[in-house]
Structures are given as structure tokens and as C-alpha cells.
Amino acid sequence: PAPLLTPEAHFGSRMGADRQLAPADAIERYFEQIAAASDRVELADLGKTTEGHRTIGAIVSSPENIRNLARIRGTNQRLADPRTLPQDDARALAATHKAVVAIGASIHASEVGGTQAANELLHTLATTEDAGLLSVLQNVVVILIPSLNPDGHRLVVDWYQKQKGTPFEG
Secondary structure, X not given: OOOOOOHHHHHOOOOOOOOOOOOHXXXXXXXXXXXXXXXXXXXXXXXXXXXXXXXXXXXXXXXXXXXXXXXXXXXXXHHHOHHHOOHHHHHHHHHXXXXXXXXXXXXXXXXXXXXXXXXXXXXXXXXXXXXXXXXXXXXXXEEEEOOOOHHHHHHHHHHHHHHOOOOOOO
């Protein structure tokens, strides 16, 4: 397979570079491209925002776990309510179940750093050959939500782009 595009190559600048903010639409396209090209990533549509935009999440794990997401989801749902599962069954499921970790970036509009960094994290998890990280991906399902407030992110990035180079920039 072809190497996955780095965030810097996709966005035209390094994430976190001075005076550069990746817009929401470009972030969505990047997440889509990585999901389409990687067997470690599946894109999830989490619903519409109040302004009608998408909220997305990348589900990232080992290729085996991505293939078995329905089973992992089902086990997670069974473990969610201890009243519905005998204790011995719960222990047996928990002993072999994958941990599920959700990372939601930038709940407040002006918290742009997490949304920008999510692109780097996605690329790292999708491309790593590090034995430690591969072990984590074998045992963990990461749900990476680049922005918990896509409308607010759009508002701040649009405002910044319009004010760049004016006295209001800083």
C-alpha cells in the first residue's frame, strides 16, 4: 500500500505552525482519506451539529479489532449494565475484552490545539511500526473525535482567516 499522507502534506503546513489553522472541512477530508487507506481506521459519523455540519470520529485499532468492531461493540454493550450480566460472565468477558477509549478534542470553540493535534495523532496511530504502540492498538479501540464542537471550530477558524494580517489578528 502507498504511504498515508502526513498532515503536513495534506494541509500544506505543519500542525501547530504559527498563523496556520486547519479548517473543519479539510480535517474531515483528511480523516476520510486515512480511513479509506488504512486497515486500522474506520470513520464514524456521530451526527449533525446544530448548524447541520458533520461530527466525525475515527475508530482506530489493530486491523483485527477493526474487522471485529461489531463483536467488540456488542461485548461493550453487555458489560455496560452490571444488572443484566451474571458476575462470572462479566469477569470472563472483561478478561478478554478490548478497552475502548474516546478522545474528544476541543469542546470550546477557541480550543483549537486539540483539533489540530488530532490529525497528527490519527496519522501516528494509523502508520506506526512501534512495537509498544502496536501492542496498545491490539488491546485498545480508540475513538478519536477531532472536534466536539465543529460549529465553534468553523467560527473561530473563519474569523481568524478573515482577521489574519489585520490589527485584530493578535
